[in-house]
Amino acid sequence: MIDPGFLFEIIPTLLSGLPLTLELAGSSVLLGFVLALLLALAQQGKWPVVVWPIRTFVAIFRGTPLLVQIFLIYYGLGQFRPTLQSVGLWSLFREPYWCAILALTLNTAAYGSEILRGAIRNVPRGLSEAASALGLSRMLALRLVILPLALRQALPAYSNEIILMVKGTSLASIITLTEVTGIAQELISQTYRAMEVFIAAGAIYLALNFLIVWALSLLEARLSHYRVRA
Template sequence: MDFVFLYETFITLISAIPMTLQLAATSVALGTVLALGLALCRVSGIAPLNWLARAYIFIFRGTPLLVQIFLIYYGLSQFRGVRRSMFWFILRDPYWCAIIALMLCTAAYSAEIIRGGLLSVPHGQVEAGRACGMSRFLVFRRIVIPLAIRQSLPAYSNEIISMVKATSLASIITIMEITGVAAKLISETYRAIEVFIVAGAIYLAINFLLTRIVVLIEYRLSPHLRQAPALQPVAAGEMR
């Protein structure tokens, strides 16, 4: 194996890491906001909102992300009304089409994760907050949301990792993230194995760091994991 070529490939691919992280971070951030709204619709008890959220989740979880990217990037441009609309400056840009597709997809999965976290909050803690005179909004902000985040974090970390890997599909619409740059290198060198080994190692390193960050956040949000050290027994002769 040519280690010099591997090193040169690594240097070339790390230049695409910012684009990969930018795609993942932006889509996850926007998707989280949309997912929270969908989750609230699911637990609201209002039938139209519940069914609307169900339909959205069913569509975007039931269709491949690659198809969604193609429909947004290639499909919407087929409509003259879209090309003449005020949103055309966004929809003609492959970067924003990739962001929109990733955001809509992750929102569907994240909504169910958040909904599970909301439903896992013990009802007794909510009643205790109301008994202390808290308003519904204050109970939601001070009790429900923190507990739901802690319960949802392990599953949500998997979704974040999935979105980092899903950014590789953006290369299909000319986005030069890690996979896009790797494909360009392969077309120039015809050395697919070495290039993909380096690309896979970079994705592995990114996701390893993400898992460590999530573990740290989970540790900070879980006081029961931070137990105080046991007191050392004091010898009888040391007592004053």
Template sequence: MIDFAFFVEIIPTLLSGLPLTLQLAGSSIAIGFVLALLLALARQGNHWMLVRPIRSFVAVFRGTPLLVQIFLIYYGLGQFRPSLQAAGLWWLFREPYWCAIIALSLNTAAYGSEILRGAIQAVPRGLIEAASALGMSRFLTLRLVVLPLALRQAIPSYSNEIILMIKGTSLASIITLMEVTGIAQGLISQTYRAVEVFVAAGAIYLTINFTIISALNALETWLTPYRVRA
């Protein structure tokens, strides 16, 4: 019933898209994390000039589908080539690769900033007061007290976000990038064996995600040794 020979045949082809999938996911998770952290910190300041635009940015990117964002950034902005060229940005928006990374990074930055904001707020007030009583500067408090605690607290929620991003890269096939899902679609058009191809591709994503979850769980355990039961 199950044709193992066929799986053996298609898996190497599908894996040839893995580097692109991992590149897209890796770059956008990294860029998105830096942006998310900056946004979360900027919102701590409570200045309306900073808070309002950030809140709108977060609301827009969390309130619309990633697919719309990718299409808008790729095909939508493609219409404005003269203006983008004048601004010296066309080289960036010309390439589907960069458009995908921009869309994925902005999307994960919006979700990530909310996760990090919650985690920063969850740092006990007393610890921050203690730091200032010790004469630590705001920056030093942030670096030595607030961020280490907040980042550790954010790991479980942030690992969900990372999984969502890995899954999100599958949408890049829609703007001509041949990552794992794109290659899977190509294979189907050649073999017309949709079920087998999608099962194989699904197994690849599951493996990536399972590895990431295990790694992040291990990281969390390592960072919170006192919570481990004897």
């Protein structure tokens, strides 16, 4: 039987892992968005030598589980220790934290690039032509006209990606990071009460994602204030 008292007792302990969860999610989403935007813009051209490597990257990271990607980066890069040491990167990749950031960033960049690529392509061509007619350069039209509209269109889909990334941080526990799920596993090993621990951890993730959805909804409403409600 579930003990409510035990649930409330362990919540503060689980919350001690929330800063790391937020740090992993925030860093990967921010870095992943920048990389996704660059990849999406690069695919707007017609150069196969640029487009196909990007599509291969996207296909690999969208087609394989995040768990496998974390394992490959954390354990796989260790086989290239001499090479990484020679370029001064071993001190970075020997740390579970940075391996988790890299895996999460590449994963969300792959998904995000497809979201942004579609949003950019969905901006009406007439707007680009109008910007050109006003004398705006291509880069200026992209910055002032195309990207703002594309980002507004992409926000609902990108919101889902942010939620998935927050939940994806739970996989960082498999490489010894003590975020919320990592602490939950430690509590289970100490108390053998998996049901209560995972219910409490799930409630924390649920509350966190609810707040994120609420904040993103406010942002979407603010960016779409020009729309006239029926």
